Amino acid sequence: MQYIGEHLLPGQIGHLLTVLSFVAALLAAVSYFLAVRRRASSEEAGWLLLGRGAFVVHGLATLGVIGSLFLILVNKYYEYQYAWANVSDDLPFQYTFSAFWKEQQGSFLLWSFWHIVLGLILLLRAGRWEAPVLAVLSLVEVFIGSMILGLYIGEYRLGASAFDLLRHTMDAPIFERADYLSQITGNGLNPLLQNYWMTIHPPTLFLGFASTLVPFAYAVAGLWMDEHRGWLKPALPWALFSAAILGLGILMGGAWAYVALSFGGYWAWDPVENTSLVPWITLVAGIHAHLIARNTGYSIRSAYAFYLMTFVLVLYSTYLTRSGILGDSSAHAFTEMGLGAQLIAFIGVFAVLSIVLMAMRSKSIPAPQQEESIASREFWMFIGVLVLLFSAVLITGATSLPVWNKLVQLFKPDYVGAALKDPVAHHNRYQLWIGVFVGLLTGVAQWLRYQERNAALWRRTFGKHMLIALAGATALTALNALWLDVFAWQHFALLFAAMFAVVANADYLISFARKNLKQAGSALSHVGFGVLLLGILSTGLNKRWISSNSFAMEGLIEGMGSDELNKNVLLLKDAPMPIRDYEATYLKDTIERQTRTFAVRFRKRDAQGNFTGEEFVLHPNVMYDRQFSQVVASNPSTKHYLTYDIFTHVSSLPKAELDPEFARQQEDSIRFEAYEAAIGDTIFTKKHYLVLDDYTKAPQHPDYRPEKGDLAFGLKMRAFALGDTVGHAAAPMLYLRPKQGAFTLPAQIGPLQMRVRLTEASLARLLDADESLQYRSLRLKEGETADFEGYRIQLVRLNRNVEHPHYAPESGDIAVAAELRITAPNGTTAEAAPVFLIRDNRSLNLKDEVAKWGLHFRFENIDPSTATMTILAAKASDQVRRIPLEIAENAPRSDYIVLEAIVFPGINLVWLGSLLMLFGLGLSAWNRWTQRRRLEA
């Protein structure tokens, strides 16, 4: 079949370039490999040149692939599955990036992109390490390239292409039509991913992942070339850079979770989080081993092992998030694409390569004969490295349980599998001790010296600064315990270790490092680590749900006493609700596109319950899907203070707001009773009474958007509970829209569970009223008065500035309003202004009325010769004046939200500490890099 409107060229180019990119990477890997094998021979230069060329071609081809896919997404070519699944016509342009790397293929391309950028820098700068390092990098690119190939080898599909056509991936009758493309539109991006975090977090994280490859490649190169010291210097800035960026990527994930998702925290020990944290931990361990190796010659073996491990762990993390194996233990992972086997091969090759290289060179890796002194920095740093290794092993072990279960099930199919009872508590319990040891070690090791030979001489300085650190840490621990609810001794231990790290490293920074920027990086990082621990403690221990009202909820549920369970509070619209320390009021909600935003006002109360005058409004929102059939995301809103945050999100809505089908059923189940009332009447129902105050042609209703041509009517009413004098406003309305029909918008009186609506009968009465009227004509000059049915009607004046709800001026109109003042027998007055209009040589008139008295007026004619106006007046009979309406008294309330509100004290300490830590790493990377450049120059 010849399909209409398809754009097949970008896909064909993209696919071709994918294959080219893969082949070029393979050629680059082989050439660089041979350049290493033939080094110092005449062939070396040739292979090197070929490797470079191939790598550049690989880079250009990959950029071409990215460009093709981007073109498809920007132009919304829905014939491609990737575009259909991830973008839509109404998706704002800036989210095209998010859509690009949302799926596996796009994120592989992003990863590959960073490898190419890093590879080009290495190609220009790595000097004699270029060939082995780029051989490794190119080999990795071969594997990543294979993931997006989408080539069939027999029955086996190698990789998942980003350029698959929708009609090839899906079997649907619509593809039997040649013009299917005009019938479909894209699915659009998951609203959860439509925010700027999704634009900045993945590129940063993938740069972090990609950069771990550089120390890995250097380590492989060192082992391969059997040069175990030479690589240490050039690899160090790369490792530091990688730790800074990977850390930043992870931190952004935490910040995203905190500010934009309804996790209720920044870290959840989710497998996806864990598997990106673990490589960071091993990388940091590797950097410390690396520093020991650089300064003393010990720990070269460890530096190798950690860098090799880090990259293999990055691959393992890739496997866990992309193979679908985490299934039921992680809330967020990629869509499974059948790449499991390829991913296992990817890990397998590099794990085996690492182990084999380490084994082959185990004899030749140098290490000093003499053991390190117990008073030396390298000794305690190495202990710290072991502690970090412990941390990594524990987290990996617990996170890998699903993998372990699958493995065992291969051999024992009836194995039920193990899982953690409570992952968060488990990780916190063990990682707490990692924090304690690392905190203490950073303080101690910082004040020791490498290769200490004169321990006796240094002892005094060391002792003095340890005393400062101990005293400072004790004082700060006591101070912090004043505002932190520390209740377990383990938490005291962690708090003390954190403060020890802060004081000892700050002291070091002041004493030495300010003179020497090289040292400032490490001391800053360690201070940051201490601050981060304090932040973790304060947010973890003092995180408090304020969205509870144990008084209002008391006794509703049996066995529910514990405050901890009361995390949510129900807020009725406009009804202030006292919650802990605040009074919360749900003020209003507004809908824009698919987002419904709620305004909730918080007013702070003191211990006596009096308002302190401090108040703020938060705007949590929910996002509906495009059919408005369900809520797909609930986005928090947070009030930031320097020392704490108040985090809120809507945790639930009335079912009728979530589910239109249910809302329809509910609407059908409501029993309406018919009433009739004229303006000024009071309607008595079973439990309530309502006063009909007025009738308007310009009504307002939250769900009504006026359009030109509408004919709208609304009532103004007040509803009261029997025996109560507090009225609730109610304004039901209906409108006629040309070509669409009549719509009624009921008024919901939440507190009374009442609903009032106008019906077709009301419409008929309002429209037909005129026909039943007996008009009498009154002839009046300006200022004259006439009597009509006991009312005195005065023509006050004529007004050419016409304002009338049904009058829209057009050019050429001649319009005049007769301003009437009507005085009732009892002396009260009212005004009316019927309009006389000449348009296109036809005379028309627009009526006006005094609804409360049932008086109707038309301005029929002007006699210019006598300056006399003809006004038609009519009084409606009581029967005609009564407007039929319907009232239900069992309407379920749907004007409420269920809110969760959490206070996070010290959240800024988490951000500050992490940023200091990463800034320190970045500073060190920068110093080492520029220092190297200076040396080379």
Next chain:
Amino acid sequence: MKRSHLIAIAVIAIAIGVLISASQDMTTYANFAQAAEKGDRVKMVGQLVKDRPVEYDPVKDPNYLSFYLRDDAGEVRQVILRAGKPQDFERSEQIVLTGQMRGDVFEASDMLLKCPSKYKDEEVYVRSEKQ
């Protein structure tokens, strides 16, 4: 003996200790019958029974959710979770719970929903704007 050997032994000893203590935090996957037998906290995987009532009335209590779950042995029991109802609860195709049996009722302390992948089960959306 060299110090590095001492450290190695200490590391191994600590590792064994930690592993033994960490295994206390483990639990196994179970169905209702096994959970009742064990009496301890377990993990459970099952499906929401869509024709039995899902009870969640935030007007009464926003922290009480009750529903019926069919476990992998086909048994259906009531489950209570003291928390708000997640937005996409009814769409879930699989529910993973942690908790324990109390009488006939499974009291869950946490719940993880697996919803059908947005793009796998969805059908081609036919554009209605073009008339």
